[in-house]
Amino acid sequence: MSEAIAPALLAPGRTAGMNWRRLVPLLLVAPLVLFMLALYALPVLAMLSRSLLEPAPTLAHYAELAGDEVFHRIFTNTLWTTLVVTAGTLVLGYPVAMGLARARTLLPLLLIIVLLPFWTSVLVRSYAWMVLLGRHGLVNEALLAMGMLDRPLRILNTPLAVHIAMVHILLPYMILPIANALRQIDPSLARAAAGLGAGPWAVFRQVTLPLSMPGVMAGILLVFVLSLGFYITPALVGGPRDMTLSMLIAQRVEQLDWAYAATLSAVLLATALVIIAIFQRAFGVGTAFRMSAR
Amino acid sequence: MTLAGRGASVALNSLEKRYEGFGAVRGVSIDIRSGEFLTLLGPSGSGKTTTLMMIAGFETPSAGDIAIDGRSVVALPAHRRNIGMVFQNYALFPHLTVAENIGFPLKQRGVAKAERARLVEEALELVRLPGYGTRQPRQLSGGQQQRVALARAIVFKPRLLLMDEPLGALDKQLRESLQLEMRRLHADLGITFIYVTHDQEEALTMSDRIAVMHEGRVAQIGPPEELYDRPENRFVAAFIGESNFLPATVRGREEGHVVAECAGSLVRATCTTNPAPGESVTLAARPERLRFVDGGWPAPPPANRLAVTVTEAVFVGERCRYVLRTGDGTSLVLKEPSSAATRRRVAGETAEVAWSVADTILV
The missing domain is CATH 2.40.50.140 (Nucleic acid-binding proteins)
Known part of the structure; x- marks a missing residue:
């Protein structure tokens, strides 16, 4: 049946036809919206409601958190880890993104190198880091063999191990949006800047970097939010003092302390939302994710 | 802003550019006089843009020499050549305002803020866009953007201005009015213009001399009338008119x-x-x-x-x-x-x- 007949059958008249056209996008997203509502939003709400309704409607769980020393330490540690990992991925990822953006013939190879870890399970990569960073791991053995160490360093089960492993795992999330933003930049802009008297550093500072900011913001946001809730890696390579919010939640769930776990989850979710809101206000997440305008 | 007689002389000497065995420019020698409006005219692939890019410093010659005012600039990076350049796609910085765009070369040269603002306004007046400084480039029409690019290329008073098909993206009417404006600017500023185009009418209208390029070489160089009335070879006779x-x-x-x-x-x-x-x-x-x-x-x-x-x-x-x-x-x-x-x-x-x-x- 042709497009023109369908609206005529449903509702005769020109304006009705226009409304039908406007409905099409809504109908297209409807299955996803229903799926998300039924299988994501409702369970999350049900879980969060436990923090307020168990055993009776109360704010006691939140009040308890506010005064909990252990929670404070873990929350601070989680934020700190997130900051360090975000900064680490940014510093290491930006140059790689620049290489990726400039690559021509090498591009497929570089993309595979960047994406390869992406396709490997986080669990496998975390175990790999345990093997590498352990007391008799590759890193220690190599340093000992080169005579740079007298006895093995303790890396595994320290914050350093958590930072190294998380930076490695989250790097693609930083690299890809930045590389994408850099690729969008018209190459004649850098030429124009150089022609107008800007040296290589000035070109980077005044042209390339500002124009890549949407990608940088997208990368920071992705890595920040992802590492905020990271669980497997800190649990495997971190020490007992490196507990993060997600580990604490898992611990409470194991103890069947559902109300406390739900309260912690609410705090984690709120923190992520606040950060997204800050980004939205300051830079506009819309611009951060406006990938291909050209 | 009268800078009569302030143009640089440019000498291209047996200039060559080869890309993996393919010769894009194959021995170009042109002496461009101070204050001249010289056009490199040719079909695409004739080597005219590559020649311009070598003068600007964006491409390194495979052989030959480029001298500006008698001094070789081949070893000098683009940002130290002090040449104004206008691109076909304008190449305005999208994250900067019109005034910041025009002030960009002044900023690189350490010009103080107040002086910068004065020179930017002066340049805007020169291209007939006074008061447009606070706009964003994307708010302007193609013709206005190109005039901003022009202002940016001359605000730091270079002695040489290079233009790579600057009017190529504009419609015919706008192109004609900007052609006249370029001629006026050239007369006012007195600096040397090197202009690249594949549009013979544009070349005939504006240039003091035209170098017709063909397959990496200069097929003929001379004033417009001479090229039109006395073409030296079949290519020039067919390409011009x-x-x-x-x-x-x-x-x-x-x-x-x-x-x-x-x-x-x-x-x-x-x-x-x-x-x-x-x-x-x-x-x-x-x-x-x-x-x-x-x-x-x-x-x-x-x-x-x-x-x-x-x-x-x-x-x-x-x-x-x-x-x-x-x-x-x-x-x-x-x-x-x-x-x-x-x-x-x-x-x-x-x-x-x-x-x-x-x-x-x-x-």
Whole structure:
């Protein structure tokens, strides 16, 4: 049946036809919206409601958190880890993104190198880091063999191990949006800047970097939010003092302390939302994710 | 802002650029005078843009030298050459305002903020966009953006301005008004312009001299009239304007002219070389310089004549365009200014065409 007949059958008249056209996008997203509502939003709400309704409607769980020393330490540690990992991925990822953006013939190879870890399970990569960073791991053995160490360093089960492993795992999330933003930049802009008297550093500072900011913001946001809730890696390579919010939640769930776990989850979710809101206000997440305008 | 006589002289000496065995520029030597408006004209792939990019410092020559005011700049990076440059796609910085864009080269040169603002406003006035400083580039039309790019390229008072098809993305009307504006700017600033285009009309309108580029070499260099009236080779005759090419055989010389036999008639041609009798040559003649002998010449019709048959007649408005065939089967185009008083010819009729010796070039 042709497009023109369908609206005529449903509702005769020109304006009705226009409304039908406007409905099409809504109908297209409807299955996803229903799926998300039924299988994501409702369970999350049900879980969060436990923090307020168990055993009776109360704010006691939140009040308890506010005064909990252990929670404070873990929350601070989680934020700190997130900051360090975000900064680490940014510093290491930006140059790689620049290489990726400039690559021509090498591009497929570089993309595979960047994406390869992406396709490997986080669990496998975390175990790999345990093997590498352990007391008799590759890193220690190599340093000992080169005579740079007298006895093995303790890396595994320290914050350093958590930072190294998380930076490695989250790097693609930083690299890809930045590389994408850099690729969008018209190459004649850098030429124009150089022609107008800007040296290589000035070109980077005044042209390339500002124009890549949407990608940088997208990368920071992705890595920040992802590492905020990271669980497997800190649990495997971190020490007992490196507990993060997600580990604490898992611990409470194991103890069947559902109300406390739900309260912690609410705090984690709120923190992520606040950060997204800050980004939205300051830079506009819309611009951060406006990938291909050209 | 009067800077008369402030232009740089540029000497290109056997300039070459090879890309993996392919020669994009193959030995270009041009001496560009101080304050000259020189155009590099050629089809795409002729090496004109590569030549410009080497002058700007974005490409490194494979061989040869570029000297600005007598000093070689080949070893100098682009940002230290102090050359203004305008790109085809404008290349305005999208994250900066119009004023910040124009102030960019001044900022790189450490010009103080207040002085910068003054020079930016001055440059905006020069390109007739006063008060546009606070706008974003994307809020401007293509023509306005190109004028901002122009202001940015001249605000730091370079002695040399390079332009890479700056009007290529604009529509015809805008292009014509900007062409006049460029000429005015060139006269006002007195600096040297090197302009790249594939549009021959643009080149003829604006340039002091045109270097026609073909396959990485300069096919001919000279003032517009000279290129049009006395093309030195077939490529230039065909690329600039339209030309009829007539196969002919040299019969002799006479008063500085070559006498050649063409489709059974003897014609005379201006010629710089000295071809031997019996040699096969090609004569070029512009379609608008041919006339029908009985088509109302003011004076006695000129010396070169051919009998032809009309094969096609098209009324174009301002003129009539005729395709003619000579006795030996060569096709000729004749353009006649249209007039209600002129009799229009139809396909199939025979006629005689004439044109002057000065308009007959041996190529």
